[in-house]
Amino acid sequence: xTDDYSIHIHALTRVEGEGALRLxxxxxxxxxxxxxxxxxxxLFEKTVVGRRFDEIPDMVARICGICPVAYQMSxxxxxxxxxxxxxxxxxxxxxxxxxxxxWIESHALHIHLLALPDYLGFTNVIAMAERHPAEVxxxxxxxxxxxxxIALLGGRSVNPVxxxxxxxxxxxxxxxxxxLRLKVLPLIEEAEKLVRWVADLAMPQQQHKxxxxxxxxxxxxPLCDGTIRVSEANNTTQDIVxxxxxxxxxxxxxxxSTALHCLYHGQDYLVGPLARLNINHTYLPERVQLIIAxxxxxxxxxxxxxxxxxxxxxxxxxxxxxEKILSAYTPATSHYPMTLRAGRGFGCTEAPRGLxxxxxxxxxxxxxxHCRIVPPTSQNQARIEADLKFALAHIALQQDRAxxxxxxxxxxxxxxxxxxxxxxxxxxEINRP
Amino acid sequence: xxTLLIAGIGSYNEGDQWGWRVARLLKKILNAQLxxxxxxxxxxxxxxxxxxxxxxxxxxxxxxxxxxxxxxFPEVVSMRFPEEWAxxxxxxxxxxxxxxxxxxxxxxxxxLQMLPDCVIIYGINxxxxxxxxxTAMFRNMAKQIAxxxxxxxxxxxxxLTRQRASVNF
Numbered sequence: 396x397t398d399d400y401s402i403h404i405h406a407l408t409r410v411e412g413e414g415a416l417r418l419x420x421x422x423x424x425x426x427x428x429x430x431x432x433x434x435x436x437x438l439f440e441k442t443v444v445g446r447r448f449d450e451i452p453d454m455v456a457r458i459c460g461i462c463p464v465a466y467q468m469s470x471x472x473x474x475x476x477x478x479x480x481x482x483x484x485x486x487x488x489x490x491x492x493x494x495x496x497x498w499i500e501s502h503a504l505h506i507h508l509l510a511l512p513d514y515l516g517f518t519n520v521i522a523m524a525e526r527h528p529a530e531v532x533x534x535x536x537x538x539x540x541x542x543x544x545i546a547l548l549g550g551r552s553v554n555p556v557x558x559x560x561x562x563x564x565x566x567x568x569x570x571x572x573x574x575l576r577l578k579v580l581p582l583i584e585e586a587e588k589l590v591r592w593v594a595d596l597a598m599p600q601q602q603h604k605x606x607x608x609x610x611x612x613x614x615x616x617p618l619c620d621g622t623i624r625v626s627e628a629n630n631t632t633q634d635i636v637x638x639x640x641x642x643x644x645x646x647x648x649x650x651x652s653t654a655l656h657c658l659y660h661g662q663d664y665l666v667g668p669l670a671r672l673n674i675n676h677t678y679l680p681e682r683v684q685l686i687i688a689x690x691x692x693x694x695x696x697x698x699x700x701x702x703x704x705x706x707x708x709x710x711x712x713x714x715x716x717x718e719k720i721l722s723a724y725t726p727a728t729s730h731y732p733m734t735l736r737a738g739r740g741f742g743c744t745e746a747p748r749g750l751x752x753x754x755x756x757x758x759x760x761x762x763x764x765h766c767r768i769v770p771p772t773s774q775n776q777a778r779i780e781a782d783l784k785f786a787l788a789h790i791a792l793q794q795d796r797a798x799x800x801x802x803x804x805x806x807x808x809x810x811x812x813x814x815x816x817x818x819x820x821x822x823x824e825i826n827r828p
Numbered sequence: 829x830x831t832l833l834i835a836g837i838g839s840y841n842e843g844d845q846w847g848w849r850v851a852r853l854l855k856k857i858l859n860a861q862l863x864x865x866x867x868x869x870x871x872x873x874x875x876x877x878x879x880x881x882x883x884x885x886x887x888x889x890x891x892x893x894x895x896x897x898x899x900x901f902p903e904v905v906s907m908r909f910p911e912e913w914a915x916x917x918x919x920x921x922x923x924x925x926x927x928x929x930x931x932x933x934x935x936x937x938x939x940l941q942m943l944p945d946c947v948i949i950y951g952i953n954x955x956x957x958x959x960x961x962x963t964a965m966f967r968n969m970a971k972q973i974a975x976x977x978x979x980x981x982x983x984x985x986x987x988l989t990r991q992r993a994s995v996n997f
Contacts, residue, residue, distance in 0.1 A: 508928070521932065524939035532940060539881050553874040 402800050414812070416783075416803055417651075423792055430780050430807070432654040440766045448474045448733075448761040449560055455753075455768065456554060459813060461504065464497035464545060465746030467558045468619055469753040469768075474560045476638075477740025477757060478733045485727040486562040487619070492720040493548045493558065494618040494744070495713035500541025500552070501747035502668070502706040502713075505811045506593070507534030510703050513805040514596050530592065533585050537710060540582050544717055547575055562730030569726060576721035579714055586711040587686060593707045594690045598700040603785045604628050605697065605778060606662055607670035610745050616678040616712060617671065619744045624674050625659060626695065637743040640752050646769065656777045657769055663777035666749025667810065668705035669696060680715045683708060699782055702809045735761045746771050748811055772813045779810050832866035832888040833944075834858075837873050837930055843954030846966070847892040848872045850952055853970035854892070864978060876933035883937060889947045890977065893930050894954035904969050906976060909934050909947040948977075 402418040414434070419427035439458055443451055452470045456463035468490060475482065482490070507530070508520045517523040524531040542552035547567050549555020557563050606628055612621030623635040625643070635643050646655040658664075672679075673695035676687065687694075687708070692701075737759040743752045749771030756765035786806050787799060794802070836851030838844040855870040866888060873879050876893075883889070895905070907913055913931055928936070930949065937943045950973055 521935045521939050524936055528940050531936075535877075535880055539878070542878070551874075552878075 425784055428780055428784055429651045432652040436653050440768055443763050443766045446763055448757055452558055453556055461501050462497055462746045463554055464493055465744055465751045468744045469742040469751045471560045472742030473740040473753045473755050477738050478736060480733055488720050489548055489563055490619050492717055495717045496541045496544025498713045498747050499710050500538045502710050503534050503537035506703055506706055507531055510808050540578055543575060559730055561733055566726040566729040572721050572724045579718045583714045586714050590686055590707045590711055593704050599790055601786055602697045606659060606664035607673055608664050608666055609671040609674045611674050616675050617745055638741045655773050657774040658777055663781045665778045666771050666774045668709050669702045672705045679712050682715055683712050699809055748813055775810050779807055782806055829867050830887040831885055832868050833886045834870045835873055835879055835891045837876055837891060837893040839874050843894050846894045846952045846954055849966050850970050851892045853967055854973055857970055857974040876930040877928045879933055880937050883942045886944045889944045891949045893951060895951035896954055903953045905951040907949045909949055910938055
């Protein structure tokens with residue numbers, strides 16, 4: 396197909412938020428490609444100014460209905476960094492557990508409700524469920540256990556409220572912890588089945604070198620702490636302490652999108668499950684490593700279509716990690732008071748979709764005077780566009796318009812973009828005489 | 829005795845809370861009716877998809893959710909699912925990682941063959957109500973729904989679909 400034509404997907408479906416894609420093709424080549432995010436900015440960074448530090452974790456959690464834990468954890472880490480507080484091992488373990496819950500529910504939801512219909516030829520999960528009821532039920536069960544883990548520490552799974560700067564408001568009752576552990580245990584096997592099932596799906600074999608970034612701490616698979624490791628296209632790596640994020644990563648505005656594009660030294664880069672796995676796969680538990688070996692998977696992978704498999708592997712990891720933490724659980728002091736001080740603090744954790752960086756400046760009363768949040772979707776935006784250009788040119792442009800459209804949507808969904816998260820910021824420039 | 833699940837859908841936010849509020853009142857009213865032949869369970873949900881985890885063993889499902897209509901008076905609309913919904917609205921597949929609507933969640937339950945024999949959705953017009961709305965108004969809505977249920981709405985088999993008019997208060 397060599398005609399000149401334009402494709403305009405006015406509203407992307409099966410992604411969170413409102414976005415569109417404009418694609419111009421002339422003589423078999425892409426002449427313009429714009430992932431346009433038109434959802435209105437939500438101004439969270441201004442909303443929190445003037446509020447006390449201890450209000451912030453619950454406020455920023457409202458940025459995202461699917462990854463509130465990530466927003467809470469990056470915020471508490473930033474304030475604890477500012478107040479020079481080091482969490483106890485118990486609090487660190489509970490935060491890991493809390494975060495595992497979010498990865499499980501978010502990944503299970505993305506795989507089953509959003510991404511899988513693309514690979515199995517269905518328009519949505521409702522149609523897919525008629526042909527694959529057992530797999531969809533398994534997906535819902537996994538998503539549900541993720542929610543239950545969040546609720547154990549957060550009080551509820553949607554907009555949880557249990558986390559605070561300094562720890563958690565309450566330590567869970569041991570009986571509830573054991574009850575949850577017994578629910579988690581059988582689902583580890585189900586997650587293994589999910590990994591094998593996803594690995595069996597026919598995926599395009601598309602290798603395309605890109606820069607990727609994830610937390611790395613040299614001790615364990617990262618959720619809440621570490622430095623930012625960037626693996627560059629020339630196979631070198633750079634470790635960046637989170638307080639120096641702004642020296643390497645710059646956000647810039649593009650005319651066609653209400654979300655900022657974040658670039659690493661002017662280049663697009665990937666964050667999220669595949670980036671985490673590429674950098675940290677050797678820190679996965681033995682059971683996950685055995686499956687990776689058995690399936691013949693190799694990391695680093697430069698095939699973005701393996702993102703869904705990466706999510707499935709992270710579900711398995713998170714269930715194993717949750718069971719380990721729940722097994723070792725004993726109640727302890729759940730939070731400690733802060734000694735306030737003025738200054739700027741930094742937090743960075745691994746949201747299901749990738750790095751989530753926060754920075755807050757406070758006065759000596761703990762009132763926020765400045766806030767900056769860089770969510771994963773704004774970091775992935777430029778990468779999505781680059782991936783679209785590459786993948787469409789290699790696998791789809793010779794097909795008909797419908798196939799090109801379908802492939803483009805599939806590529807975008809691969810990244811599990813959270814557009815509402817990405818559009819919380821508006822750069823206002825006011826010139827007054 | 830079979831189980832009837834009253835599912836309030838919504839949140840604490842403004843008009844979105846009316847489903848929860850009327851659901852709680854409805855349970856109280858139905859519990860007081862000794863002749864009502866069901867075990868009544870009540871649960872309030874923020875996400876309709878979570879409802880799918882609780883459908884095992886449920887034979888009658890009553891969902892109460894806020895909705896917006898053109899009416900300039902408080903109204904409750906009842907609809908049997910899927911029969912009347914499919915006729916009036918078609919299949920709703922607005923699905924994102926953050927949102928699965930009540931009809932989409934019920935359609936998914938249907939695809940998974942998890943849907944109870946009888947599902948009734950009561951939509952409460954959220955636009956016209958506010959925090960200042962007297963509790964009596966909500967109690968009246970709950971009473972009307974209870975009457976609607978006890979008159980036989982719960983006893984209709986899925987094959988006996990009938991078109992229902994809006995119930996105005």
